[in-house]
Every structure is written in structure tokens, then in C-alpha cells.
Amino acid sequence: MDRKDGLPAYTDVAGHPPAWRQGRVRRSRVLRFAVLACLAFIAFAQWKQISVPKPTLSTAQTTVHGLSVKRLEDDLAICAKLRSRPTNPIGLGRDRNARYLDGHAPTLIKNASVWVGEPVEGTSAEDARKGKGYSWIPADVYLEYGLIKRVESAIAMSSVSADTLTFDAKGRPLTTGIIDMHSHAGANSLPDLFGWEDTNEVSGDITPYVRSIDGIQPGDHQLQVIKSGGVTTSLILPGSANNMGGEAYVIKHAIGKPDGRNETSAADMLADPDRNWRFMKMACGENPKRVYGRFEHGPSSRMGESWEFRHAFETAASLVRRQDDWCDAAAAFGVQNVKEYLPQELKWESLSALLRGQVHLNTHCYTIPDLEAFVDHTNEFKFIVRAFHHAHQTYLVPEILKRAYGGDPPASALFADNMWYKAEAYIASEYAGKILYDNGLTPIYVSDNPVLNAQHVLFEAAKGYRYGLPYHAALASVTTAPAERLGFAERLGKVKPGFDADVVVWDSDPLSVGATPVQVWIDGTAQFEDPVELQKPAVEFIVPDESLATIVEEPTLMDNVIFTGVSTLLVAHSKQESSPHDKPYNVVLSGGKITCIGLCTAELQVASAAKTPVIGLKNGYLSESITAFGATVGLNAIDYETSGDNGDDGEVFSRGEDGLQLDSKKLHIGYRYGVTKAISAPKFNGGGTHHGTSVGFLTGSTTQIEKGAVFASDAALHYTLDLSARATETTFSAAIGHLRRKLLDAAALSQAPNDTYSETSFLYKVVQGTLALVITVHSADTIAALLKVKAAVEDKTGTPIRLAIIGGAESWIVADELAAANVGVVLAPLQSYSMSWDQLRSLTGAPLTNGTAIDKLLDAGVITAIGLQEDHVVHHLALLAGTVYKNGGGKLSEKRAFDLVSTNVYMLLGLKEPNVEEGHFLVYEGSPLEIGSRVKAVGGGRGSVSVF
Ligand SMILES: *[C@@H]1O[C@H](CO)[C@@H](O)[C@H](O)[C@H]1NC(C)=O
Ligand SMILES: *[C@@H]1O[C@H](CO)[C@@H](O)[C@H](O)[C@H]1NC(C)=O
Ligand SMILES: *[C@@H]1O[C@H](CO)[C@@H](O)[C@H](O)[C@H]1NC(C)=O
Ligand SMILES: *[C@@H]1O[C@H](CO)[C@@H](O)[C@H](O)[C@H]1NC(C)=O
16 A cells, blocks of 8 residues: 555444444434323323214214325325335346336347356355356357346257347357446436536535436437446436435436337336335535535535534434334324324435435445544444445445444445545555455445446456456456345346346457457347447457466665566667577666667676576566656646646646646556656646646656656647637637637747747747647547648748647547648547537447547558546556557557557657667566556666566
């Protein structure tokens, strides 16, 4: 764990609840008994007084208290409902899935490799937890009536219904549909528009009574995009702006007639039409105080939030007590004898249902104080939390989770490595999943779509595996674990007879980089009519690598070291021996630099005499180091905190170099993952926007005054023309016109301006062709307009402008024009999913689209790189390059794919790369493009090499 954060050591404070809390419980019981006794007495007295006349019509309809008998009887029936405890919907024993619609033919999937989701029978619980008994089983899978009916080898056609559809899986992996336990899809439709955004009801801090289903838009295209990633089921939660956000719903991603449903409606999407369980979302910590702290009525602190929670729970608990007292009395003495109707309050109905154990609660809590306070609430009011979400710090306090009410510790719903964006996300670890699992707790990976694109929630699980979670537990984290937490353990998450027929056939091991569905079935119905299938080599199943569970967090610094077993070089080096020899290579490092690659016989002899450490690698790789371009690393530590951030410059032009904040947590961790160089520009107006000049710097530096810390003081000149341009310009057209005017004015200058740090001076360099102009833009229309601006200015100067695009969601539409104008593109994110209106025409990839933007750009010959859209991506930039490599149908070599996060950035900007000759290199075990690889050494151009 990173102890730089100054976190106090965890101490176990678990124990008995405090005496005052036990007292409260006793008092309420005494009260209840007294009320019951009272009611009994009143009923008895009345019974004695009343002579019993023949009932007339009116007395039959009303009681002596003037209450309607019919309504009282209805109320009594409600008592039974109030006191019913839901049970999990059954799997085995059903003839058909409640969601099945008549007329859908059965399907036989032949020749699949099946991941059942549980170990072979007879495996002990202890062995199962370690992953024993799990494997890929060759089998056919028969789907009928919306259920998985048979999972057997060689199912004969003669044994299945005559109208059965067949699908040849060709030996590829088949899993259950992926379950995303934290999504806002449908409620926060994409692209983001005010008119479509219904995630948070911010009219009050306590709104347990609102329901996400009322905001779900079945037409949200993102619901289909998510399914194209193999996700068949999602828990659609209200947002986290208030402490009690409202009711949540579990949906399946089959929508309307095209997906085999009867109608286009949210109710038709419900995973459990019988609605056995209800679901609710609450949130602690920063968000409620950010949202409500701004208003008069708060809460403005965690203390206020706790009070809001307790006050609401107490109100609902009081309703529960009044109802129970009424129901007891009505049952004991007859409805004729009660003096009022059953107390009911719609506003508190859902929260009282939670206290009655009918609702599965999911609570957003990041930090130790939030978790501890909320666990206290569970014990004070006796309710269960199924999972803490955004549970970044749960890995530090397993004992707090274990003392939550109900004896079944909440699961932790996590991102694999998305962190640092606000103070409560600053303390986090990519190893959280592994650590929780090692403590007997349950990690679950989620998307929080649209925060992450839920299409790739399986990639979060894959990274969980990379960060030390056992392979089977990583797969469970998006299948069986969320199924169990949602109460669907018998229906979802496994490929077994009796389970819902939600299955996915993948084109490669699901935890491998770029794994993509070939076809997806929901309730037995194939969801893609004409799915695009990527060209991939025969499936190579991952052999779970237990050594990934050994975490080396702090490297050893070495000046001299030898690596043997390097099988692949992704770099050329002047010290590589020219004589032909057999691989693997040896790589000799001396004084922090590579002094020989090859057999290096002489060097090895010297090293042996000097007792230089030798590190043997299996399938070693040597590459350039990675460059992070386009986010805020080096200019910020915590995005949402003013004091930890260089800020948004709005219209004030500035230089990134002037704002450098080095030696940060982000930079340290990025360095460990091979990011030794970064190029960052000041923010214009929020994350992912740029204005001013970017600075190229070494991420391992302590301050910028250090020798060599800054390798490019003004790497490029940046402007932003995405949707945020409207913040400072009246119109988009004015923003384009303004930029054209600036460039033309610069083109009209007869000599370089005197103030070399002025905006004009940098514009002058741009029009002279000596400095790159980088525009942050997504829209194909704006890019087209920019290409015309470029042509207009070049027409005047006769000198080509070096223009690059950062963002580029829609750049693929003008790929040929970009190639012709020699304009490069830095995709940020690599795979857009139409978050904003100007990204509407994004390509989300197979099985929905043939390739993504990068495929079109590379095919057209555009120089392309992968940008750092958000800082946390420093953890896995190389894997993004891996996605392009694996899903590109062989268009790129490993080296050219790796160039997307290294060398290409410099080609685009016309800069000299601080390269392997200057001590910037990475040594990996395994291909850097694969999920199971790990960084073994980082050379950051600063002398000593970090060895892991
Ligand atoms: C299953 O698919 C694999 C890969 O295509 C193939 O080699 C094998 O022969 C197939 N087996 C059967 C029984 O069709
Ligand atoms: C689906 O639609 C068909 C025909 O429109 C109807 O007969 C059937 O009852 C519907 N099923 C459900 C579950 O609504
Ligand atoms: C820039 O400097 C030159 C010579 O040093 C001087 O002649 C000129 O007036 C200066 N220009 C401006 C705009 O100050
Ligand atoms: C996808 O596009 C590539 C060219 O980029 C083409 O070769 C291939 O045939 C296309 N595949 C499909 C299924 O359309």
C-alpha cells in the first residue's frame, strides 16, 4: 500500500454496540407492548358496551368508529404484504422463464468452451475460493423457453425440438451474460443532454421515494452499446447527489421488438417481472455535501449527512412500528375494533420496506469515516447493505465491513483503477480487489456508466485479475458475485440448467485484452442480427498466473543489472549486437543505461566478476517507455480540489511549464506502469480541455528545476473547440472565426514578436511551421471547419501548419481528408461512446460496428496516438494499445501498436522523443499488450533503473 498518503494505521474497533443503542431497542419494545395492551383494553371495553344488533346495511359497511370495513379488511391484507419477506426467485424447477415470450425458437449452441461459474461438484469451499475445480469445459448448450435447459457434450439434434436454431461456437469461450451492478444507463441517456438527464432528484437530500425506472429511456442507444460488450443485466441506480437517492431496478438489455420483446418499455426490461426484491441507492461523503452544502438546508458536512440518514431512518422506523402495532391489534381483536386505518405514508413507504428487509440496499461510500458511520446506521436501525459502491477504502477496513448489521458483510463495488478525481477517491489502490478477496470479502467490478463505458466493464474485471485477483474470482466479480448480491443467485451468473438463458460467446478469453462478443443471447434470444465478427487467431485460453498475486509496490533502484530471457524487442538500439544469434536476448544495464543487447558475452563476464544481479524473465519484452499526453498529470494532484489543481484558465493564456506540480501520487504510480514522460497543457474549462502551451516533462522528477526534468518547454500550442468552447464564446462559429483571425494575424506579422512568452509569439511559430497546433475537438463538422482554417492560413504563408487533433471521436468520418492534410489525431478516449453531443457519431466496435475510430484512421494512413483522457488511465495505457493490436485484424505489429502510446506522440508534434538511447525504456515479463504482463523494470532517463 502507498503509505505516502499519511493514512493512519487501521485499528480494530469492532465490538458490542454501545449501551445507549441497546437501550433504545429495549425502550421501543416496552413502548410497543404498552400500546398493544392499551388497544386490547379499548377493544375489550367497546365489545362489552356494544349490544349486538342485527347488522343493517350501514353498520355492515362501517364500524362503530365510523371506519369502512372494506377498507379495514384491505388494510389487514396489506399487513401480510408488509410482513412478507422476499425470497430469491428460483432457478431450477421452472418450466419457463417469466420473461419468455411465446414464439421464440429454442437454440442449440454447439461446440462451446463453457465457463459454468462454479467448480466441479465435490470441490471444498476452501479449494473453490482458491480457484480449484474451475475450468473451461467443452460442451453444447441448449436454450429453450428462455432458460438454459442442457449443458452437455454432443447434444444430438434428434434430442431437441425440431424448430431449434443452431449456432456453431467453434470451440470459443461461452460465459453467462455479464452483470453490471452499478449503471445509470437509460436514466442518464447518451449523449448528455439536459433534456435527457434524469439521474439525480436534487429537490431534497432524502428522496428514497423516487424511482429510477421513472427516468429510464428504453431508446437510449447506450443500452445497446453496453450489450455489445456482453452485458445482459444492469442495476440502474439513481445518482449519488443526495444521501438517499431512491429506488433502483435490475433490467435486462433486451428492448422492444428488434430484441425479441413484446414492447418498448422499462417495465418490459425488468429482469424479474415478479419483482421479488426491491432495490435502493444511498450515498455518503462528498457528493451530498457538494450538492446540498451549497444550499441553505445542507447537509454541509459528514456530520450533517449522518444526521440526515438517522433522522430519515427514525421516521421510517416509527411508521413501521405504528403499522406493526395496528396489524397486531387488528389481527388480535378484529378490524371491527380498531379506531383508525392502517397508518400509511407514501413518502416513507420505500424506506420502511427497506427496514422490513424487502429492499436490497446499495450505498455509495468511499472513505473510512463514511463506511464506519454507515455501518453504525445499519446496526442502529437494523437493516442490511448488500454492497458499498465506490468503496475505494474498504480494502483498508475489512473489519468495519464485517461488523455491518446482518452478519453478511457488504460486497465492495469498485473500479479497477479509476481514482484520484476527488479527495475521497485520492486514497485508493488497484490492488483493492485482491486485498478484499484475501480478507474473505467480495469485490465486484462496476462501470457507473457513463463514468466508464459499461460496454467494457469486463475489462475492469480483467484488470482486477492483472492486479492480483485470482482468475476465477475476477470472472465472478461481474457474474456470480453481482448475481448473488442482487438476489438472483439461482437465476443469473452461471451456465447451468435452470438458469436464465443469458449467454455470450466470446472471440477470445473473456479476461484477455480486447475480448469481444461474437453473439449475445438474452432469455434465449440472439440479440445481434448481423454481428460484426473480428478476425482473431484461434482462442488461447489464459492460464491463470498466480504470480500476479505477488505485489511489488516499491521498486528497488539499480544502476547495474542484467535481464535474461528477453524474447521480443519493441525498440532498436545502437548497442544491439549485430551478429545473428538465437533469442532470447540478454539486456545489460550499466549506470542506468543499456550497454548491450544480445549474447553480450564480454559484458556478462565483466558483470559476473562484479556480481551484478541477473534477473531471468519468461517471455521478456523490451520497449520504449510510455508517454502520457492530453490529461492533467503534472498539473494536478486531485481534480476537484482547488488547492490540488492548476485550475481552469478560461480565456487567460498560459504555459503548462509555469504550472508544473511534480512528485505527485499520480506521477509516481504512472511511473511504475512505465509512463516516464508526459506532455500536459493547462485546462481551458474542465477535464479533457486544453488552452496554452503544453510542457513535456519527465514524470520521475522532483521539481522542474532538476536537470533534464523538462524536455520540451512549449511542446505545442493548444486550443479547445469541443462543446466547452461555448463557455467563453457566444457561438461555435465565433470560436472558429476567432481562431482563424488569430492565425491570420500571426501570419501577417513581418517578424517574431518581442515577447517570446506571449500567445502571439507562439501563434507566430505555428504559422511558421515550427510549433505544433493541437486542437481539442470531437465533432467531424468542427474538424472539417478547422481543415479549411488550416488551408486558408497556409494559403497566405505558403508554409504548412503542423496541426493535430486531440479527442477525435468523430475524426474517422474525415479520415481521408485528415490524411491528405497531414493532420494527426490523438484519440482521447481511444474508444468514444458518445458521451457528448459532438461525439454522437462515434464507433463503438464489434459486434455493432466494423472497427472503431482508430481502425478507420490507421486504414486511411493518419498518424494516430492514444491520449490520456483522464489521469487514472496511466495505469493501463499499454493495454489500450493492446486493444488496438488485438482487435485490428492484424493491421499492426506489436511494435506499431506500442508506438501508439509512445513514439507516435512525438511524430505528431514534431518533437524529438527522449528515447531508449537516453535511458527511457521498459522491461516487461510478457507482452505489454497482454493482460497478464507485468512491468519488471523502468528506465526513466534519470540514472538508476526501478526494478520490480
Ligand atoms: C470445435 O471447434 C474447434 C475449433 O474450430 C474445432 O477444431 C473442433 O473440431 C470442433 N469440434 C467439434 C466437435 O465440432
Ligand atoms: C406478447 O404479444 C402477443 C401478441 O401481441 C400476445 O399474445 C402476448 O400475450 C404478449 N405477451 C406478453 C407477455 O405480454
Ligand atoms: C521589438 O524590438 C525591436 C528591436 O529590439 C524594436 O525595434 C521594436 O520596436 C520592438 N517591437 C515592439 C512591438 O515593441
Ligand atoms: C470491416 O472493414 C474492413 C476494412 O477496414 C474490411 O476488410 C472487412 O471486410 C469489414 N468487415 C465486415 C464484416 O464488414
